[in-house]
Amino acid sequence: xxxxxxxxxxxxxxxxxxxxxxxxxxxxxxxxxxxxxxxxxxxxxxxxxxxxxxxxxxxxxxxxxxxxxxxxxxxxxxxxxxxxxxxxxxxxxxxxxxxxxxxxxxxxxxxxxxxxxxxxxxxxxxxxxxxxxxxxxxxxxxxxxxxxxxxxxxxxxxxxxxxxxxxxxxxxxxxxxxxxxxxxxxxxxxxxxxxxxxxxxxxxxxxxxxxxxxxxxxxxxxxxxxxxxxxxxxxxxxxxxxxxxxxxxxxxxxxxxxxxxxxxxxxxxxxxxxxxxxxxxxxxxxxxxxxxxxxxxxxxxxxxxxxxxxxxxxxxxxxxxxxxxxxxxxxxxxxxxxxxxxxxxxxxxxxxxxxxxxxxxxxxxxxxxxxxxxxxxxxxxxxxxxxxxxxxxxxxxxxxxxxxxxxxxxxxxxxxxxxxxxxxxxxxxxxxxxxxxxxxxxxxxxxxxxxxxxxxxxxxxxxxxxxxxxxxxxxxxxxxxxxxxxxxxxxxxxxxxxxxxxxxxxxxxxxxxxxxxxxxxxxxxxxxxxx
Numbered sequence: 001x002x003x004x005x006x007x008x009x010x011x012x013x014x015x016x017x018x019x020x021x022x023x024x025x026x027x028x029x030x031x032x033x034x035x036x037x038x039x040x041x042x043x044x045x046x047x048x049x050x051x052x053x054x055x056x057x058x059x060x061x062x063x064x065x066x067x068x069x070x071x072x073x074x075x076x077x078x079x080x081x082x083x084x085x086x087x088x089x090x091x092x093x094x095x096x097x098x099x100x101x102x103x104x105x106x107x108x109x110x111x112x113x114x115x116x117x118x119x120x121x122x123x124x125x126x127x128x129x130x131x132x133x134x135x136x137x138x139x140x141x142x143x144x145x146x147x148x149x150x151x152x153x154x155x156x157x158x159x160x161x162x163x164x165x166x167x168x169x170x171x172x173x174x175x176x177x178x179x180x181x182x183x184x185x186x187x188x189x190x191x192x193x194x195x196x197x198x199x200x201x202x203x204x205x206x207x208x209x210x211x212x213x214x215x216x217x218x219x220x221x222x223x224x225x226x227x228x229x230x231x232x233x234x235x236x237x238x239x240x241x242x243x244x245x246x247x248x249x250x251x252x253x254x255x256x257x258x259x260x261x262x263x264x265x266x267x268x269x270x271x272x273x274x275x276x277x278x279x280x281x282x283x284x285x286x287x288x289x290x291x292x293x294x295x296x297x298x299x300x301x302x303x304x305x306x307x308x309x310x311x312x313x314x315x316x317x318x319x320x321x322x323x324x325x326x327x328x329x330x331x332x333x334x335x336x337x338x339x340x341x342x343x344x345x346x347x348x349x350x351x352x353x354x355x356x357x358x359x360x361x362x363x364x365x366x367x368x369x370x371x372x373x374x375x376x377x378x379x380x381x382x383x384x385x386x387x388x389x390x391x392x393x394x395x396x397x398x399x400x401x402x403x404x405x406x407x408x409x410x411x412x413x414x415x416x417x418x419x420x421x422x423x424x425x426x427x428x429x430x431x432x433x434x435x436x437x438x439x440x441x442x443x444x445x446x447x448x449x450x451x452x453x454x455x456x457x458x459x460x461x462x463x464x465x466x467x468x469x470x471x472x473x474x475x476x477x478x479x480x481x482x483x484x485x486x487x488x489x490x491x492x493x494x495x496x497x498x499x500x501x502x503x504x505x506x507x508x509x510x511x512x513x514x515x516x517x518x519x520x521x522x523x524x525x526x527x528x529x530x531x
Contacts, residue, residue, distance in 0.1 A: 003262045007227040009043040010036050010244060014072050016235030026054055028283050030063050035276050037065045040265040045070045050090025059094040071096040075103045075128040078116040082131045092131060098138035101128045105160040106149025118156060122163050129167035140171035142205060147181040150189050161197055171203045171227055176216060179209025187219040194224035203227030206242040208234060213242035232280050245277045246293045253321045274327035287472060294326045350386045364392045374505055375485045381503035383523040399461060399525050403429040407446045407510060424449040432459040447513045454517055464528045465521060467495030488512040492520045
């Protein structure tokens, strides 16, 4: 049976740039475009040339892509001709393969937002599409507010889509701009539209304001749409856009779609999806969503002992797809709910092999439960768990002793009483191979200063930690009140791409932080084979 070809249109660099707190640099946009192109999407929407200097420069020096490079902008404005509209001129003149014109498809929006007439809006769509085609560019029309417009005035919404087709547009994209439509509504409306406009020309652009943008996109495909617009990690204004990081594996790994449709992303490239998702978050300096479908750190995590036993026997018992298919991995969590299966599975993943009847296994399980009762959490601190296991097994080398540390916070005020500057100084005293070493460092905070001081001079071990850096720091209060126990999780990375997490617990947040920092250094030394 011949499969239908679905086109993937990525709008991370345009609609994703509307995300609160996201501000792409020009270099960011180039790197993200390269990742998307390598993944295999069909269209990459670069932005809005002419609207801001950065997008204009991005198109002036467009990246080399296999995907079609699309520019976004408005149809010609009311009262202007296409030839005299600077916005349309910027689109026509930019170095793009395709132009996506946004056009109102709701008569209410035409009157209120554009302050135009229904007839002039239709004419603007026609004339803008024809101008793009005349310049040798592929034209698409994003029918903004289409689903709300269809519910309010079906005839006019269809007319907007129909004039775009008649003018020669390659794609008519039905947009759920306010994000309030539900899957059954999307499927019903797209089915109706597909009777007027061929499905191979229909696309869908869904927003996630009801948490159903992915479901709405898939509903549109079932109803006949053949292009899906979305963004990596669901970036977008308000609650975000349809998440291509969820849509792509669903299309490839779920039989209803994989048996009937094909996309430009191959099974081989799909194994890079988790890496791409996390790389985007790294560029944005955001912590990845641990609970994201397919690519989150918890997407294939099992905590309860009975579930862990079943997963280790047959992964299909609690996994809907193999984690390796999307570049993720199975995680059998170590926690106070853990059983022997959890411990054995995590040890095996970390390269530690114990037999089921090894008496050290029972001691380790008891130690984990005792530690977690104190406030430790090893679910997100695999390096600390590895060290705990090695210590219980008597296999941890003794690298150094911390004799003492101190940290001082310095806050300076201007003469007028206003805030001027703040910083911290830390001193760490260590004994390495019987030799005392004292290191001091300044940082922008107490933990930063301690981290720098600790890693400043480890004597014979210094060469092993030169490329280590602290990349994430999280604090949780384990018990409330003024005597609260604080849990600190730190994540470190090295120059070879390794990442590991450690945990510290104390009533003193600085002490908890220092414990986690020490564990991070010891783990690195142990992994490097230092003796």
